[in-house]
Amino acid sequence: MQKNRIIPFGYCVINGKYALNICESEAVQKIFSDYIGGKSLKTIAAEMQIPYNANKTAWNKNMVSRVLENKKYIGENGYPKIVTQHEFEQAAQIKAERTTYRNPVLQTNPQRINTITITEYEPTDEIQRMTNEINRLLDSETSDKENIEALIIKCAQLKYSAIKEVVT
DSSP, X not given: OOOSOSSOTTEEEETTEEEEOHHHHHHHHHHHHHHHTTOOHHHHHHHOOSOSSSSOOSOOHHXXXXXXXXXXXXXXXXXXXXXXXXXXXXXXXXXXXXXOOOOHHHHHOGGGOSOOEEXXXXXXXXXXXXXXXXXXXXXXXXXXXXXXXXXXXXXXXXXXXXXXXXXX
């Protein structure tokens, strides 16, 4: 089975070292800028002009989301920096605010609740790797449905075990 991307979008390898792919790295900067500016994942995906890879020219909101979550863009693990730490954190904060579930009971009658349990979630490298593998398999034309289902269940178990509850 052919892999869609070995190197994250925005990068290439030159003389055995990670380097910026100029067109793609500018697209990564635009993704962060547009998202921080208020655009939705779906809108950004629809506006992308540069193909994600040779097999996938059209973008979807999951691809954009993966770009926004990838810490390599702030210079981790030997990758050149594409966005600043501040931009990365801003995008993460906006993403968290947009996807946070607000319990209607807390909004309508807060005095009924003495303590509030908040869950914190920090994906591990293994969860990120597995999520990328699932997305890669879902994006491929020839996919093994049983293998994908098994990976999704295993990834969900890892995510569940990574949740930490904080009582306030």
